Amino acid sequence: MASVKVAVRVRPMNRREKDLEAKFIIQMEKSKTTITNLKIPEGGTGDSGRERTKTFTYDFSFYSADTKSPDYVSQEMVFKTLGTDVVKSAFEGYNACVFAYGQTGSGKSYTMMGNSGDSGLIPRICEGLFSRINETTRWDEASFRTEVSYLEIYNERVRDLLRRKSSKTFNLRVREHPKEGPYVEDLSKHLVQNYGDVEELMDAGNINRTTAATGMNDVSSRSHAIFTIKFTQAKFDSEMPCETVSKIHLVDLAGSERADATGATGVRLKEGGNINKSLVTLGNVISALADLSQDAANTLAKKKQVFVPYRDSVLTWLLKDSLGGNSKTIMIATISPADVNYGETLSTLRYANRAKNIINKPTINEDANVKLIRELRAEIARLKTLLAQGNQIALLDSPTALSMEEKLQQNEARVQELTKEWTNKWNETQNILKEQTLALRKEGIGVVLDSELPHLIGIDDDLLSTGIILYHLKEGQTYVGRDDASTEQDIVLHGLDLESEHCIFENIGGTVTLIPLSGSQCSVNGVQIVEATHLNQGAVILLGRTNMFRFNHPKEAAKLREKRKSGLLSSFSLSMTDLSKSRENLSAVMLYNPGINAYIEEEVQRRLQDLHRVISEGCSTSADTMKDNEKLHNGTIQRKLKYERMVSRSLGANPDDLKDPIKISIPRYVLCGQGKDAHFEFEVKITVLDETWTVFRRYSRFREMHKTLKLKYAELAALEFPPKKLFGNKDERVIAERRSHLEKYLRDFFSVMLQSATSPLHINKVGLTLSKHTICEFSPFFKKGVFDYSSHGTG
Numbered sequence: 068m069a070s071v072k073v074a075v076r077v078r079p080m081n082r083r084e085k086d087l088e089a090k091f092i093i094q095m096e097k098s099k100t101t102i103t104n105l106k107i108p109e110g111g112t113g114d115s116g117r118e119r120t121k122t123f124t125y126d127f128s129f130y131s132a133d134t135k136s137p138d139y140v141s142q143e144m145v146f147k148t149l150g151t152d153v154v155k156s157a158f159e160g161y162n163a164c165v166f167a168y169g170q171t172g173s174g175k176s177y178t179m180m181g182n183s184g185d186s187g188l189i190p191r192i193c194e195g196l197f198s199r200i201n202e203t204t205r206w207d208e209a210s211f212r213t214e215v216s217y218l219e220i221y222n223e224r225v226r227d228l229l230r231r232k233s234s235k236t237f238n239l240r241v242r243e244h245p246k247e248g249p250y251v252e253d254l255s256k257h258l259v260q261n262y263g264d265v266e267e268l269m270d271a272g273n274i275n276r277t278t279a280a281t282g283m284n285d286v287s288s289r290s291h292a293i294f295t296i297k298f299t300q301a302k303f304d305s306e307m308p309c310e311t312v313s314k315i316h317l318v319d320l321a322g323s324e325r326a327d328a329t330g331a332t333g334v335r336l337k338e339g340g341n342i343n344k345s346l347v348t349l350g351n352v353i354s355a356l357a358d359l360s361q362d363a364a365n366t367l368a369k370k371k372q373v374f375v376p377y378r379d380s381v382l383t384w385l386l387k388d389s390l391g392g393n394s395k396t397i398m399i400a401t402i403s404p405a406d407v408n409y410g411e412t413l414s415t416l417r418y419a420n421r422a423k424n425i426i427n428k429p430t431i432n433e434d435a436n437v438k439l440i441r442e443l444r445a446e447i448a449r450l451k452t453l454l455a456q457g458n459q460i461a462l463l464d465s466p467t468a469l470s471m472e473e474k475l476q477q478n479e480a481r482v483q484e485l486t487k488e489w490t491n492k493w494n495e496t497q498n499i500l501k502e503q504t505l506a507l508r509k510e511g512i513g514v515v516l517d518s519e520l521p522h523l524i525g526i527d528d529d530l531l532s533t534g535i536i537l538y539h540l541k542e543g544q545t546y547v548g549r550d551d552a553s554t555e556q557d558i559v560l561h562g563l564d565l566e567s568e569h570c571i572f573e574n575i576g577g578t579v580t581l582i583p584l585s586g587s588q589c590s591v592n593g594v595q596i597v598e599a600t601h602l603n604q605g606a607v608i609l610l611g612r613t614n615m616f617r618f619n620h621p622k623e624a625a626k627l628r629e630k631r632k633s634g635l636l637s638s639f640s641l642s643m644t645d646l647s648k649s650r651e652n653l654s655a656v657m658l659y660n661p662g663i664n665a666y667i668e669e670e671v672q673r674r675l676q677d678l679h680r681v682i683s684e685g686c687s688t689s690a691d692t693m694k695d696n697e698k699l700h701n702g703t704i705q706r707k708l709k710y711e712r713m714v715s716r717s718l719g720a721n722p723d724d725l726k727d728p729i730k731i732s733i734p735r736y737v738l739c740g741q742g743k744d745a746h747f748e749f750e751v752k753i754t755v756l757d758e759t760w761t762v763f764r765r766y767s768r769f770r771e772m773h774k775t776l777k778l779k780y781a782e783l784a785a786l787e788f789p790p791k792k793l794f795g796n797k798d799e800r801v802i803a804e805r806r807s808h809l810e811k812y813l814r815d816f817f818s819v820m821l822q823s824a825t826s827p828l829h830i831n832k833v834g835l836t837l838s839k840h841t842i843c844e845f846s847p848f849f850k851k852g853v854f855d856y857s858s859h860g861t862g
């Protein structure tokens with residue numbers, strides 16, 4: 068049993084009150100708060116014998132009216148007095164609730180949220196929670212899971228303050244769970260890993276809060292806001308599993324004054340009416356609970372049937388547990404010090420005085436299985452004591468009349484089983500947590516996606532796409548296909564040559580294999596695969612023609628980093644050729660995916676350094692690994708040779724390259740789309756030194772490019788782009804003709820650009836360094852490259 072703790076806090080005079088030359092009517096001394104009615108003369112009494120001053124005693128009276136006063140209570144002091152208890156309750160497994168009540172502009176939001184640089188209770192409690200989690204995990208094996216939600220009750224309707232716009236946010240239903248009590252259906256819950264995560268959510272939620280100007284306070288919020296933290300903790304305490312869940316409601320109520328006192332009309336009056344409905348119900352609930360506890364205290368009094376009207380408002384229904392139930396609850400009544408607000412302030416003080424009488428029944432919220440384990444263990448201890456005393460009597464109350472020893476064994480087996488079950492469950496929860504908390508980690512101005520599971524990162528070739536998709540490859544099989552597949556696919560994709568059941572990623576004990584299905588197009592590091600292929604950290608995967616991914620294996624990457632540190636990398640099974648190819652492909656990808664650069668650039672740089680070291684140390688990859696790789700990837704040897712050529716070229720330039728620094732060919736064209744949308748795309752293969760990539764474009768796109776660049780580089784005007792008469796007819800002959808035209812045009816195009824003084828590609832400027840990067844910088848038109856193994860078109 069615990070009474071609701073009540074604190075009163077008085078704020079400084081605000082501008083409006085100062086302008087009105089209002090008088091200060093609040094005095095505080097220790098836990099006492101006194102209010103003076105200036106209308107009643109000193110030493111006298113008012114009508115019907117009213118006193119000039121009224122004094123109330125609370126758990127705390129916080130004087131925050133004057134920063135210079137020695138009694139001044141700062142935000143930090145409020146947290147130390149009240150907030151630290153909330154953090155403690157959470158760690159002990161109790162529910163907790165803090166709500167701020169008071170007139171508009173009296174300091175509720177300031178107390179609960181605070182201002183920037185002067186944060187209030189909610190941020191401080193969250194910060195306190197995480198700093199204790201960090202401390203605990205340093206010396207304890209405990210695990211934690213923290214989830215937050217943020218809602219607003221406005222006009223008796225519940226709104227999710229944290230849900231994305233696309234989902235339903237308004238008018239959420241309040242329902243009741245048979246065990247867990249009232250809850251908001253579909254309210255979004257957000258896993259958080261650190262205080263930064265919470266801060267972001269709080270900011271987003273606060274921006275969403277409904278605010279409207281009133282005569283009393285320009286930014287007065289007209290809604291009730293409930294910020295909820297669900298905090299789960301699990302550990303082994305002297306071999307004993309221990310799991311507790313605590314729910315913390317932090318509530319910023321709307322202004323308590325009557326609507327008419329603020330001069331509000333129309334819609335606002337309606338809001339006021341509803342706000343008051345919640346607050347009036349809150350008042351009624353508080354009164355009923357106070358009556359109940361007084362009855363309980365007075366055992367001689369005949370018990371009255373007291374009805375607590377929780378259901379009369381959304382607010383009281385949702386806070387049912389916090390008011391007279393299973394929670395350690397704190398009410399902070401905020402007041403103005405000015406005589407002009409005498410009536411409202413007195414009513415707040417009375418309200419708070421009444422709340423003092425509420426008795427709650429907080430209990431530790433222990434996991435049911437853990438509770439059972441604890442009870443069984445107690446029983447085992449009791450039986451062992453009896454046995455030790457030589458008390459070998461049969462347990463007569465047991466239906467099977469088991470001997471004490473049998474019963475003991477049974478209990479021990481059950482405890483073992485339950486403990487194992489619990490441990491598995493928690494480990495699973497932790498894994499899910501890890502999966503879900505990859506979210507975002509800030510590092511300087513960068514944002515890092517973190518995950519411990521092997522995963523794929525989508526590399527979108529749509530230049531207008533800005534999101535990054537990450538797919539986890541869970542233990543077992545992950546099916547990839549279209550949404551029209553006969554069985555449900557774990558990863559649903561679309562795009563050219565993507566089969567309805569395309570492939571499977573198999574993760575067995577951390578070894579991930581890509582299995583192509585029914586002749587589907589899958590390639591790894593630019594090489595099409597036809598059988599199950601083991602994936603290495605950093606592999607670039609293409610499914611169909613347009614779905615490209617980078618494969619990340621965080622554990623393998625961590626091991627590689629360790630090897631690199633200890634200098635063992637060169638003998639480790641890193642395939643130079645794979646890395647080289649992967650880097651090549653990644654570079655291509657990065658060029659047209661700026662969003663992903665921040666994430667992978669560092670890794671690519673590291674890989675490059677590794678490669679250089681391997682080369683300079685003259686080490687080759689181990690024979691076995693080479694063999695495996697050769698088996699797995701056709702063409703590996705060729706690429707190795709190519710790589711070596713590249714290295715030797717960087718040592719001494721081949722004069723031929725200067726003559727012909729860029730090679731263009733159009734090895735084939737591909738029919739894309741269907742019916743009316745069918746069109747041909749030409750695969751243009753561009754080779755600069757040893758970088759080769761392809762650009763897939765329809766003929767008209769090349770013409771657009773020509774027109775655009777012609778405006779910038781006058782020399783191009785002299786080049787003739789194939790005339791329009793070639794268009795319209797799409798038979799093989801015309802397409803083949805276009806191919807040769809286009810090939811010639813592009814060769815001429817680059818030749819002109821290499822000689823143009825204004826062009827960044829001028830041979831004197833780029834020389835041997837002409838690279839894909841230079842060309843793509845010159846025009847992003849050449850950025851787009853996908854690997855294609857389509858059987859359409861000519862080979």
Ligand SMILES: Nc1ncnc2c1ncn2[C@@H]1O[C@H](COP(=O)(O)OP(=O)(O)OP(=O)(O)O)[C@@H](O)[C@H]1O
Pocket residue numbers: 077078079081131132169170171172173174175176177178182284286287288289320321322323401
């Ligand atoms: N203890 C305090 N010390 C300094 N400034 C305060 C204090 N309490 C409130 N204020 C200031 O008074 C103004 C009104 O406070 P606040 O917005 O917290 O009121 P409120 O009760 O939440 O109002 P509403 O019901 O409209 O939400 C704010 O500018 C706030 O910064």
